[in-house]
Amino acid sequence: MSPKKITTMIKSAAVETAEAYYDSSQADAFYQTIWGGQDIHIGIYSGADEPIADASRRTVATMADQLVGISATTRILDLGAGYGGSARYLAERFGCHVTCLNLSETQNALNRTLTEDAGLSERVRVVHGDFENVPEPDASFDIVWSQDAILHSGERTRVLDEVRRVLTDDGQFIFTDPMQSDDCPDGVLQPILDRIQLSTLASFAFYRAELAKRGFGEATIEPLTDQLRTHYARIGQELQNNYDEAVGRSGEDYVDNMIAGLQHWVDGADRGYLAWGILDFRRAS
Ligand SMILES: C[S@@+](CC[C@H](N)C(=O)[O-])C[C@H]1O[C@@H](n2cnc3c(N)ncnc32)[C@H](O)[C@@H]1O
Numbered sequence: 001m002s003p004k005k006i007t008t009m010i011k012s013a014a015v016e017t018a019e020a021y022y023d024s025s026q027a028d029a030f031y032q033t034i035w036g037g038q039d040i041h042i043g044i045y046s047g048a049d050e051p052i053a054d055a056s057r058r059t060v061a062t063m064a065d066q067l068v069g070i071s072a073t074t075r076i077l078d079l080g081a082g083y084g085g086s087a088r089y090l091a092e093r094f095g096c097h098v099t100c101l102n103l104s105e106t107q108n109a110l111n112r113t114l115t116e117d118a119g120l121s122e123r124v125r126v127v128h129g130d131f132e133n134v135p136e137p138d139a140s141f142d143i144v145w146s147q148d149a150i151l152h153s154g155e156r157t158r159v160l161d162e163v164r165r166v167l168t169d170d171g172q173f174i175f176t177d178p179m180q181s182d183d184c185p186d187g188v189l190q191p192i193l194d195r196i197q198l199s200t201l202a203s204f205a206f207y208r209a210e211l212a213k214r215g216f217g218e219a220t221i222e223p224l225t226d227q228l229r230t231h232y233a234r235i236g237q238e239l240q241n242n243y244d245e246a247v248g249r250s251g252e253d254y255v256d257n258m259i260a261g262l263q264h265w266v267d268g269a270d271r272g273y274l275a276w277g278i279l280d281f282r283r284a285s
Contacts, residue, residue, distance in 0.1 A: 014154030015103060015130050017197045022104035029249035030258065031082075031107075034238050038085030038114070041147040041176060042231040042276055044224060052234055055227075059147070059176065059278075060086045066220070066280050067143060068172050070094045077101060077141040077166060079131040079159070079175075080149020084111035084124060090145075091123040099141070100126045101134060134162040141166050146175040156202055157210055164214040164283075171283050173216060178228060178265070179203045179275040188273050191264045195257070207279055216281040228276035229269035236262040 011019070021027055031040045036053045043055025044062055063086075067074075072095035078087050081100030091098050102108055108126050115124045129135045131146075132155050144163045153159050163173050180189055180201040193199060204221055211218070239246055239259055246255045268274040 011130060012132060012154050014152060014198055015132060018152040019103045023106045025106075026250040026254040028106050030246065030254065032110070033249065034242065034246060035235060038083055038088075040082045040085075042178070042228050043234075044227050045230050045234075048230075052231075052238065055231070055234075057085075057089070060089050063145070063147075063174055063176070063278055064090060064093060066174060066278070067094075068282070070096060070143075072096060074143060075099070075141045076143045076145055077134070077136065079134075079144060079146035079163070080152070081107075081111065081126075082147075082149075083107050084115055084126065086145065086147060087111075087124045088115060088118050088120055091120050092118070096123070098124050099136065100124060101129050101131060101136075102126070103128065103130050131162060132158045134166055136166050138165050139168050142168055142171055144171065144173045144175075146177070148176055148178060150175065150177045151179070151201060152196065152198070154198055156206070160207075160210050160214055164216075167283060169283055172219075173211070173279075173281045173283075175279055176276065177202055177207075177279070179206075181225075181273055181275045184273045188271070189268060192261075192268060195261045195264065201274075204275055204277070204279070207281075211281050215284055217284040219280040219282050221277060221279050223275060223277040225269060225275050225277065228274060229266055232262045232265040232269070236266065 036056055039056035043052055044058040045055040074096040076090060076096055076098045078098055078100050081087055081102045084100050087098035087100045090096060100111055105128055108128055111126045115121055144167055150156055150159055180203050182203050182205040236259055
């Protein structure tokens with residue numbers, strides 16, 4: 001059966017693209033195997049040979065260390081939650097409640113199964129939806145969390161409006177996002193943008209300015225762009241090393257496009273055109 005689509009609202013073209021992409025069996029197979037399955041974001045590597053899964057988990061743990069005033073009653077919203085690895089980590093470590101919002105029902109189905117298997121269904125809720133139109137009430141979360149997902153939006157200011165709306169007055173917004181550098185020249189990222197079918201990436205300067213307009217103060221911005229470079233190179237290498245199996249699961253076109261796409265990110269990072277890091281903002285009450 002094909003995954004249920006979001007039909008109750010008008011979706012932007014970028015949302016349609018992301019939903020079709022992440023729901024596809026080719027992408028699902030790739031993210032579940034080569035990328036790691038639970039955590040499908042950029043890792044923070046302590047050494048060149050560290051397993052991708054360990055580095056990916058370090059990103060979650062590093063962000064979690066920055067959470068303010070967290071307890072069993074804290075309500076967290078994870079925007080673009082993938083297979084829910086971070087949500088389960090947070091619920092297990094802090095006993096808090098996490099809502100996973102994600103537009104891929106393919107990923108949500110596995111998230112629900114993994115969450116149930118971990119005995120965390122009481123604390124981790126999986127919601128099918130779009131972060132440009134968050135289907136949650138105003139001021140209903142203490143923390144909004146997101147990892148490497150907002151890049152998929154064609155209307156990022158709208159996502160930030162939604163973050164502001166659903167957060168309490170003293171809430172925290174902590175996230176990572178693959179971005180362009182603040183001084184990136186026009187046009188140089190076209191191969192990356194074409195592949196993700198978007199016309200822009202955000203930047204540290206974009207988030208600083210747009211979040212300030214919405215009443216957020218900057219706690220820390222930790223630039224870690226070298227980790228983006230390392231991670232995409234490692235995923236590309238993993239794909240080459242397991243080429244035949246990956247082709248068997250996702251098809252030659254998908255795998256070849258992915259290898260070429262990852263190389264564009266590595267080249268972009270080497271030329272200083274990209275940015276990635278942990279951004280931690282707090283509502284100034
Ligand atoms: C690179 S994955 C990261 C997943 C997860 N945050 C993690 O770190 O494991 C990007 C995620 O963003 C989700 N996504 C993309 N556009 C979205 C949208 N408009 N609304 C909700 N989720 C979205 C995708 O379905 C996918 O799960």
